Amino acid sequence: MDIEEWEQRHAEAFYNAKEALPYLDGMFVAYNSNIDAIRHLTEEDLSKLVGFFDESDIQDRVAAYPREIAEPLDFVARLLISMREGKAAEVPAYTADIHEWLKEHLGFDYARMGGQAGIISNLLGRLGLKKVVAYVPWLSEEQAEYFTATGNILHPKVENGKVLLKPPGEAFKPGIGSKVNWILEYSKDMNVTCAGNTFKVPRDNRLIISSRPKWLRLDMDKQIYEQLDTLLPVDGAMLSGYQMIKEEYEDGSTYKDYVENSVKVIEKLKSLNPELRIHVELTSIQNRLIRKAILTEIVARHVHSLGLDTVEVANALNVLGHEELSYSVIRKGENGIMSLYQGAVQLMKDLDLERVHVHSLGFYICILAKGHPLTLKEHRDSLLFSSVLAAAQALNGNIENLAEAEAGLEVPVSSIGLEDLENFQLYCTGRKLCTPDEFEYGYVYGSEHDAILIPSKVVERPKATVGIGDTISAGAFVAMLAKIKQKHSGK
Template identity: 60%
Template sequence: MDIDEWEKRYSMAFSSISEILDNINGVFVAYNSNVDAIKHVSEKDIHKLISIVGAKAVQQKVTEYPREIQDPVDLVARLVIAMRDGKAAEVPTYTADTHKWLMDNMVFDKARMGGQAGIISNLLSNLGVNNVITYVPWLSKEQAEYFVDAPNLKYPVIENGVLRLKHPHDAYDVNQLPKINWIFEFSKGTKVEYDGEIFEVPRDNRLIISSRPPWLRIDMSEQLYDQIPHMNGMIDGAILSGYQMIKEKYEDGTTYHDYVKKAVDVIKRLKEGSPDMRIHVEFTSIQNKVIRRTILKDIVHKHASSLGLDTVEVANALNVLGHEELAYAVISKGENSISALYEGAVKLLCELKLERVHIHSLGFYICVASKDFPLTVEEHRDALMFSSTLAAAQALHGDIGSLEEGGTGLGVPISERGHDDLEQLEKYLVRRDVCTGTEFEDGCVCALNHDLIVIPTKVVQDPVATVGIGDTISAGAFAAILAMIRKKGAEDRGS
């Protein structure tokens, strides 16, 4: 299908999904939100940071590839690595000294809502989803201020043993400290020079320094846990994220096993009385391989319905599941990387017992779904195009204030490079007898044991910001799917 035909399909998909979004009763969103301190890193900025900590020290740390930020040299080294590779990354820091050092040496440009659950909650509220029930265990006054002031956005609290839904502005803990992450955004073409090394940043992207204070727990009070089933009539699905904050060991003697069990118990509780409720887990960069594997095997496996990831996260997931060679092929820059991405998606779908795996890459999305998924491949394609339109609007404006504003993404052109990349995947699939070229033409393929949906995406050449685009993609597609499932259910009952 040529790009002009894809553009027509985009317009129809966005229009059709927009008309049925209010079919959704509601969505539960948890766990992670924080305040993002955003800094766009210039050549002058990176030179200043390197000069403060020392170029030779940075070179040594770059070689060591620190997995967490313990001191300023770790931080600068990981920033250099992210800029060199042009790849998004998230690295934890467990000390407040990191934030203090940054405040002393690097003034941020602006602050905004951060964290997957926080960003997704605001997005769905602004799109007009009826009930967006957001939950973050560490809701401080500062954090609450970054939630949009919308009547459909609600936060669960227990008053006199009864579940109440209030706006986050009226539900925060006055004693709770805020969680602040630093987001370093950098632009293609920025030059970096240190200790005899020189390179230019290959693409726009960002590094997230994720604050992990000791009080940070993916948890829920017993009272709220007991009341979860009371939300079931108000929600059709849940989007869960933030599991990357689980630690192997805690100061009080608890371990990751304790918090993984709690996470699974919440999912089971959500499904009580609604066994068909869709649960989407939004994955992210997880440095600790034990935690990464545990999240996939013990939380996502069998308990989630849907998984959202980017290319690097697919490789990370495959690596800890024992598919090292395929993981390497996914992140390689050769012509086989897109076919490896498809094969990786199929492995995740089958091994984790999921209904769908949605992968977003620059220029295209790949989604594989189980054969018994309640939507047709064409409907699933509409969901992906709806989410791509929202992502383009997010990149254009830095935020989406309404469904109408989300529609401005239709004016962004489809990526020619993404369109060409899909041709490589087509050749691979035809060679493997997965489908014919004609069957691949419209992005909808019914393979032997799964469905495949692929689309070229709309890409903004100079995005206002990159933070939150992946969350917008996954949440937009998942919301579209919930709306279509609700519509089908109503039609079936009517017939």
């Protein structure tokens, strides 16, 4: 596989997608947004945090692997685990105590829009789409300020029994609190010492302390649900935030109520526009019952597309009963990409999806059901477009518009990602899944599905890592929808 050829393909794909985007009428994005308080950790910061506790207590808590942040010691333990493995993690906190402790003992560098739906809405707004309808059940006045003021981002608001689309700054709920998450970013090669153990951080990544206040409900206002047609026209929906669903609530309701309501929204959207395609963006979900319910009751059979990273593939496979394959994905090793491919195929089968998009460092895999309305090249172009967007995001920390996104074209294609794909080529050709010539284009033709694998652009020292996965998934999904609309228009 020639790296220069992939550079050229990225450029061609970027401009093809840029030309197609104006064909879209709009996108609907829900449910989760929050305010991210971001701190880039130094070795001095880490030493200070460890110094607040007895190191043997930290070691014991690391071994216990806390699943939620109930006190500061849980936070330090999960931070060390994340740094040791170099893996992103998102851990819930159900009280404001840890927020207050971090403000007092650490502080943040800056704050910005957070939450998958918030990040995706701002990205799509900046890409110049005609209309981006964002919906956040807990839109506070403070939260509304973090939506970008591009004029094309709108939020439903009930006035005199009617649903109107208004800029977020005019659509918030008075008196509601804000959801604030902490993003602790760390860098590759940081030295970490605790309880006599020393290690180097293997890669840039982050730990997210996800605020889950008791008043949080992942639901849709009844009047907005009844008047969902006011959101139209939209070509696609990107839904996320389901990880915030809890098993039980203080009022006696359970996760089943919120799962059922979520499915009703999806089914109503599809009934209003049978051509509408729906994508769910997965994230880290600690609770196995909720993780399985999201996959088997919300995603399976109801949506078209699923976006996730390597860890999320492993976690999904695990709750669906594929423990051995899950372990193989998470363990990586020299056959890691083969396991990831097999895992993505398994998710497509189990969940009856049209499309599964996996983003991994250095390459993306997209599994497609037979009969999809685009050619493999057109799908590949959408993935390459998202690779350019992600590179621009990592390079500059954000993307203000499509012109700025072109900066991603200057970022080199990952040689490590290319090497992973070359290893996968041996696997594919050995099993006669594709010919060497087909794989040079990134294509795998299967009897029940097709697949595309591309090497992606990777920034060696990213300004920020939060939101890059959302940028990849949203960029690819919206470019795909734009191409479908462009083809239907006959241009």
